Amino acid sequence: MTIGSTHNHPAHLAIEPSAPSLPWAARYPNPPDLCFDYRRLISQAGGIARATQPDHRICIIGAGVTGLTVARELLRCGFTHITLIEQSQRIGGRHLTVVNTLGDHKHPTTPFEMGAMRMPFFNRTGEAPKDGCSLMAYYASLFELRLSDFPNPGTPWVNATGIYLREGQLDGKGEPTLLLWRNPEGLTPPPTLTLQRVYNKWRRFAEQFAAQVAAHYGTREWESMWSAIVERYHRLSFRDLVQLPALENWSPERPEDFGGLGMNSDESAIFYAIGIGDGSWGAFYDVCCLYPLRTAIFGFSSHLQLVHGRVDESGIPYAAPYLGAGRLPDSKGLMFQGPSYLGLASMDDCLLFMEVGIQGTSLYDHLIQRPNGLLTNSSVCGLHKLPDGRIRVEYHWQQSNPEHSQRLDDEFDSVILTTPSWLIETQIQISGFNREILPQPIIDAWKHAHWETSCKVYAPLKKSFLDSNLTLPQILVTDSFVHDVYAYRYNESYPDDCILLSYTWEDDATKLGALSDGELAHKCIKELDRILLRCSNMGEAISPYIDTRNICIQRWMTDRNALGCAKLYRAGTYYDAVRLMKYNRDLSAASGLYLAGESFSVDAGWTEPCLRTAVDTVINLCDRTAATFNGGFTLEHYPHYQVR
The missing domain is CATH 3.50.50.60 (FAD/NAD(P)-binding domain)
Known part of the structure; x- marks a missing residue:
């Protein structure tokens, strides 16, 4: 999550449906179509x-x-x-886990998730992910997959999130600075009044929306309510919703209308860069607003998990059919x-x-x-x-x-x-x-259909970055061409951690299309060093921590077996x-x-x-x-x- 939501919204809502649930209905949070267990x-x-x-x-x-x-x-x-x-x-x-070939199943190395990487299990707060009301939870439990909380920006699962907007001068004055957001309990708002103002506008809208959804989800009234919400919003882009005037109070006489976020153009530009849930949202600003609403309101952004694999506590795979066979x-x-x-x-x-x-x-x-x-x-x-x-x-x-x-x-x-x-x-x-x-x-x-492209640039990361680095944040959100940077660890026993040097979507990924893999890797590392050295409160490069010999890049639009990373709708x-x-x-x-x-x-x-x-x-x-x-x-x- 970045500025727009906390790590457990809306899974923490303790709201029971206003009427009995239908047989075989799912519970909230869960996708709105279909409401089925x-x-x-x-x-x-x-x-x-x-x-x-x-x-x-x-x-x-x-x-x-x-x-x-x-x-x-x-x-x-x-x-x-x-x-x-x-x-x-x-x-x-598009489940594409790349494992460094230097390892084997008895001595594995840190994998890179070149496709999907953070999984919602639709579990409520206080409930184990594998107990969630979802098919992902069922299979993860059945296959004994090991999980951990994914280190999303602004969550308790990271030591700090660095925010670099407008060349380090978000408010247009002062020395270039990397804003640091530490949120160990999940309750700390983002730094600066500017970011908090944007955050509060999203939070107010999302909490009002989720509260009403939770009260009707799974009941006989749910299908008609969701149908009315769709009719109210399906013609609006997310950009439209962001600047649509906010609704002071939801009315049961117009249950489908929750207004908009009520942001001005400057706030919208910041929101464009920092997003609502899992990184920059600029690439999705012109999709139908129902997509981000579904993502943020119905559990897709709650308690996201990193899947380690079918492995023990040391990250070594359990005995399993054909393990180590190589090719079959x-x-x-x-x-x-x-x-x-x-x-x-x-x-x-x-x-x-x-x-x-x-x-x-x-x-x-x-x-x-x-x-x-x-x-x-x-x-x-x-x-x-x-x-x-x-x-x-x-x-x-x-x-x-x-x-x-x-x-x-x-x-x-x-x-x-x-x-x-x-x-x-x-x-x-x-x-x-x-x-x-x-x-x-x-x-x-x-x-x-509209298919989004996506580009990921992964590299091995020295253990010392997370173990002994006292300055640099674990996660970086920027409006630079690298956009979102994630450093995280699977297991203490693996020789390296990993860093996602750049995670981009749509136009932001297309911008990188003319660069060769070697050029792109070099450019990402150089840009990260530039940002960190420019900021007066950093002054340290990240490149010494990165193993440049094993960088892995995936461009989904040119993958002939995919021709895109995710299907969206305008x-x-x-x-x-x-x-x-x-x-x-x-x-x-x-x-x-x-x-x-x-x-x-x-x-x-x-x-x-x-x-x-x-x-x-x-x-x-x-x-x-x-x-x-x-x-x-x-x-x-x-x-x-x-x-x-």
Whole structure:
């Protein structure tokens, strides 16, 4: 969190709903669409359902966390004819944990999280993260993942947060200074009256909004209230909301209206740089304001966790299937990256390689028994609806090696798309689906989706920086091109800590596109030294603490397996995103095509919506195939997405 919220808002709210909660409703805080307890459904001993058509042929495109979750939960339900196709030679998608190759599983080194890195578990204050009401909490508990509080700016989990705005002269006078924010109890406001004024305007708005949401969430009134809130705000950008006049008092006669933040242009410019929750918000200032509202009001910013992996207290991985194997064969003998069980990618490793609970087998062991169960290095290029209702999937096998690549195909009863939507448009030809089962507005919604780029620059950090440095702060928030800097430790036993030298999004990441990796790394370190040496209260460079030999850089927009880091939506396009989420419920039974993953959600950049859309797919596919749901659940208990 930076200026806009405390580390536990709104998870600390002790507000019970004003009316009884609906059966199967989630509790607050949790995402507003859908208000449903996915963890309760999936944590049943028998999983979601029992398949009555186990031989139903299913193809899942993409082995990121969404595809792996769909495959695992379908296997738990008893579906046995599953094909998982992955374009790259690793699993996990935008869960990309890079481990220094100098280490091994017995002597690991500090991992770098080049993709998603801080996880909300939707736990309330005073509740352990793994007890949270979320799918992330369920899997973290199931797989025994080790966690710690993520060192976000302005939280108790950092020794200090340095704030460098307007060249160290925030108020336009005095010597250049790095503002230091120490917040050991989570109650200290940011330094200077200027920052506190901005902070208080956000806090007042957010607390009033959250208090009313908490009182209605999960009740019979919630769907209509959220629908009205969406209608009130979906045409506004976040920039508009920031400068919209504040509402003195919320009125039950207009429950959807919470006004705006009421900031002037100067306050807005500061807010642009320092953000509301987890770093600079400038890159998101022109997205639909519902995105930051969802992020800050519904638990995505509360008690964020760093995932160490499936490791012991010394950071060494527990014994696990295929640990140390290096590379493993898929169903056709092509080799792909084996599991390390470190960092966030340990979750993906566990989904594929840990026992599913059916006759002691794992998803991987089940898939490779069939010649087309698990296909890596295979790029799907066509989906064709056939007259008999099946879907023919065409793919380039061994796509990274044009000399040996082959165009192959297979036919399936159901196909599940989990890839980033730009990959669909640029790589997959879709034909044979009439407009009744694949309407043009659905196609337009994924074709017109806005994908953000992101650039991360990581380096090993000497232990002495956090152990004996008495001057430099652990976290730095700036309006310079580096923007957000994070230094943190996974484990005392690892030889190094790590530093995220620069974390940028959208235009701020695009600015860096012309620089080579070497140039960018050098420029980031040089800029950080410049900032720290310029400030009269610092006068010390950070470069002596950084190992420049092992810098790692990830640019998501040019990653051919992603073409972007997170899907967002502009003002006025929120309903397009919701229509994509509704597709499985409304039309997949007829089309045989299912949409899952962040491409078909409204919560960009987070793992929980990927998991939720995965389970949504399993629910609807089970319903289509007349599976028997467990725990007394029926689709009558499953809420509908609201679109006006």
